[in-house]
Structure formats: C-alpha cells, structure tokens
Amino acid sequence: MKLCKVWFRWNSKNSYSIAALMPLILASLANRPMPGIMLYSFATSQADEIYREISMASVDAVYVAGGPHPSAAPDEALEHFDYVVIGEGEETLPELLNTITAMAILPL
Secondary structure (H helix, E strand, O other), rough: OOOOOOEEEOOOOOOOHHHHHHHOOOEEEEOOOOEEEEEEEEEEEEEEHHHHHHHOOOOOOEEEOOOOOHHHHHHHHHOOOOOOOOOHHHHHHHHHHHHHHHHOOOOO
C-alpha cells in the first residue's frame, strides 16, 4: 500500500484547529486542494467559500471536514465532503485517518 500525503487546508481563521490537531497527525499545510487527504476546519461564515473550492477542485483527494459548521450541519457538509468529524477532533481524526489509510480507499 502506498502512503498518501495528508494536508490541512490552512487559512487565517482555522489556526486554532491547526494548533490543536497538528501535533496528533502527520500532515502538511496547504493553501489549495492537494492530492491525498485534505482536511478542512471551518465556521459557518466560511462554508460557501469552502464548498465552492471543493466543487472546483481538480485533484484526486479524500476530503474530510471538521469544525463548528460541519459539526452543526453534518448532512450539508457531507454533500461536499467524503467524511465529517463531529465535535472535537483530537481523538476522532487520528482514528479516521488510520481507518482510511488501512482500508486503502485513497486515490493513489
């Protein structure tokens, strides 16, 4: 099985999520969608912009959403993302990433 790169979509409004989660996962920061696993954390005010970015992305990636908006509206987020982490992601996200990579359901 090939290893797949994990990316955390950086923007100035999700620095708290990045600070909390980066020590727990092996990921790099990205300023646009990248091939591999793309992690997003966002609030309601960012949702439309994020959904537009995902719909226009032309890279093979597994998209994972978390943060206030996806936690409050997971069904809506799942219309755009492959997975949604609800609530605090410190335990759930590392487990989800391990499951995704173990199942080899990644675009390689």
